[in-house]
Amino acid sequence: MMPRWLRALLSSATGVFGVVVVLLIALTALTSLLWTPFDPMLADVRNRWSPPGWPHLLGTDATGRDILSLLMAGARTTVFVAVGAGIVATVVGVLLAALGALTARWMRETVAVLVDILIAFPVLMIAMMISAVWGGSLWVVVFSVGIGFGVSIARVTRPELRRVQKSDFVLAGRASGLSTGQNLVRHLLPNVAPVFIVQLSWSMAVAVLAEAGLSYLGFGASLTEASWGTLLAELQRYIGVHPLTVVWPGLAITVTVLGLNLLGDALREATDPTLSTRAAQTHLPEVVA
Secondary structure, rough: OHHHHHHHHHOOOHHHHHHHHHHHHHHHHHHHHOOOOOOOOOOHHHHOOOOOOOOOOOOOOOOOHHHHHHHHHHHHHHHHHHHHHHHHHHHHHHHHHHHHHHHHHHHHHHHHHHHHHHHHOOOHHHHHHHHHHHHHOOOHHHHHHHHHHHHEEEEEEHHHHHHOOOOHHHHHHHHOOOOHHHHHHHHHHHHHHHHHHHHHHHHHHHHHHHHHHHHHHHHOOOOOOHHHHHHHHHHHHHHHOOHHHHHEEEEEEEHHHHHHHHHHHHHHHOOOOHHHHHHHOOOOOOOOO
């Protein structure tokens, strides 16, 4: 049978939209590994600025490259950055939250101060500072965004861990001989998962924006890698002459970020039983005496 949380997710319009967008981007990225209508990096000057039609369904750019092929190849970059930043943010966030909630007082206070210091720096600023030292690349985007949002995840998750730590089932697990790590995996993390999932989805959404923004500024993907941000930077110079070409990469970025955000909100509602309970209580009919 279908799990309850999955039924709840698919019964929500925002959840369905988010799932469809994420699956479509993932499928496009996988397809581009095997096939694209044209070579994304192949310049064909004779067909430069071809209008949308056959065989270039979305037209071509200033060097004759097929825009649809560039968008499909750029989806690979988007998926790589979103997943990579999500993994780094998960590791950093869980580690800092656990150290800030389950250790001795001096360690908790040290982690809290460290998180407050790190969260004061914008993610894009961190990425540009790292890029200035190590050079611009997708790995710089992944680690800078992952670390930046890992700190944000830790700040939100830490008080939730502290709250759940005082629950009876956690105390019972500790009394039965479970170590701190076992309690964290079995009891604490599953109970803070709804909050964590929303923060993680936001971090992945901002990773997409950060990659596009940094590539637009020249700090992200290299010139030999397809990127929606790089494509947007190249096409916006001709927006007065060929305005339609700028729409495609901008639309791809907007829909992807919107889908990730809506999917995170729908997952939170589907996995947090307290939200459905509150909704049911809110919609209870009034009893008229």
